[in-house]
Amino acid sequence: MSTRRQWLKILRGAQMMLFYLVVITLVFVIIGPVFFVVSLSFLSAREAYSYPLPLLPALTVRYQLTHGERGYMLSVYDRVEKEYIPVLDTDDLEKMATYMRSRLGTSVTVQDIEAQIARLQQEDPVYFTKRANLLHNYTTFFQITRDAVPSLIRSLQICALTILISLSIGGMAGYAFARYQFAGRDLLKFSALFVRMFPGIAIALPMVIILAKMGFYDRPIGLSLVYAVGNIALTVWITASIFMGIPESLEEAAEVFGATRLQAFLRITLPLALPGLAAAAMYAFLGAWNETVAALILTQFNPTFSVVVYQSLVGATGQINLAAAGGIVMAIPTVTFTYFIRRYIRQMWGGVTL
């Protein structure tokens, strides 16, 4: 009997070990690639093209300055090689400062360099440390990528319009779903599910002509009209479940006290539904923000931010750390909103049923 109990104990222990092993491995496998790409986006241009890549961003950069053949010889400490590597030999201090800014990721002025050169008279070589500008790749990405800033604004416009369209139209239907029995309920449920699963590209391609006729081609409103098609189904589903959770008796009580149905809805139900509606809005934001293929097809001179990042990735002529920075800017709002609506997403994945 006691040996059996011991065996059970061992078995349970093994189970726990397996459990923790799986959980920890999963966390590392998921976080790993995210960590490395974030880390890469913080590297200076010089480091990003060295091999092997340093896998942690440096907070400071160590320099060595001495007399060179053409003027002053600048060396930078390489974290992988663990030694000072000569990088530039010049007497043009302006050039040196620019180099330190754009290639080595440190904000340095000519005065800073002059101060170090003054020290050369006492000691040779001179060693000094500068704080690394971690966001260097991000600012460069927005500076050198044509359209990066306007496209970011455009993407935000598209998201706002998509939220507006799908929340107003879908929210009304969601309310009807929650409160009324009506003929056509099943038809709506069926078509919403089907439209949700329908390939977006099959809507985007013919929409080129339709939007051109409406004068909406290559404009934010055009894309949000297309994005709302798939989003409405989700909004109906989310808002229906929100309104179902708010007892109808509250509205009826308001009506007893003389409010109209609309007033009852606006004063009682809507405030209670706000958190859920915010979740639906964030969901619509995610859909519109992340989408790329319809944006690629339905824009020409006014791309969205996802298209700009996509193009910097596809046409990447060695500026891979910049593309990484762009990808991370793309991911920031996504991760934030996903955190806020994680419960809804889980329900959604667990079964889209209306």
Next chain:
Amino acid sequence: MTAQRKSAHLGKRITPYLLVIPVFIYYLIFWVQPVLQQVIRSFLDPTTGQLSLESYRLVLTDPDFIPALRNTAIIVVISVTMEFFIALFLALIIKRDFWGASIFLFLAMLPMALPPVAVGAMWKTGLTTNGWLNSLLHYVGFLPEGEKIYWLAGSTWKMLALIIIIDAWQVIPSVMIILLAGLQNIPKELEEAGYVFGGNYFTVLRKITLPLLRPTIQTAVVLRLIAAIQIWLIVIVLVGFSRLPVLVERIVYYHEEVPRLNISPQMAAGYTMIVTVIVSLAALIYLRLSGAFSRREGG
């Protein structure tokens, strides 16, 4: 008085229709209309406007069509089955609440929630020869000094394997969450009863747990299937156009990369129709399985 009540009653009857009519109108204009136009256009000759099967003939005789169909099919079949079984295995091991569960679930949700372009950036920076993956392998001592793995060079099969692995990275955690939610909804008593009546772990799994999990599994698998059929961005970002043709990549190729070829509009239209038909079939099968056709009360 009665007239007023009648009108109130009528108002109550038409309110739901007033509320849902915008959705129907919206779907008519922005879904039915474009889809119908697309279908009609795919059967017309673009220059003469006559009825023609030219788009379909062009696509079906395109030397890249069979590879595109085959590659898509391979990605779909292998990804979906492999991801499902691994996710089920993981869900069965985890299958309980634990300290930190909510943050773990959020992390597991991330890969799927990330924008496709961010995932593209992640693996492009990883898989280039000087990327973080080779660097990592170097630091852990797996790659000797000066040796590199050329991840993105090589045969179609290697590319397919890479795409499938990346897709697995993105998808397995979230399928696992779906199954986990399904598992936690199964009343404990049912499985316990299975053990009481002499079942071992596997009979209980096969006869009780999996059948109860069936609706969850159906949803997860079909939604994954639909997403996998439309894979394109990661393929283009990693290997470029035409090296590993897949269906949606062909559409983007003809619409964006070579839009000025004579055959481009027809090619894009033809491939779009093929994707539409395949995805619609998958969606219909799913709706049928999930009982959306049978009229149920409530819902």
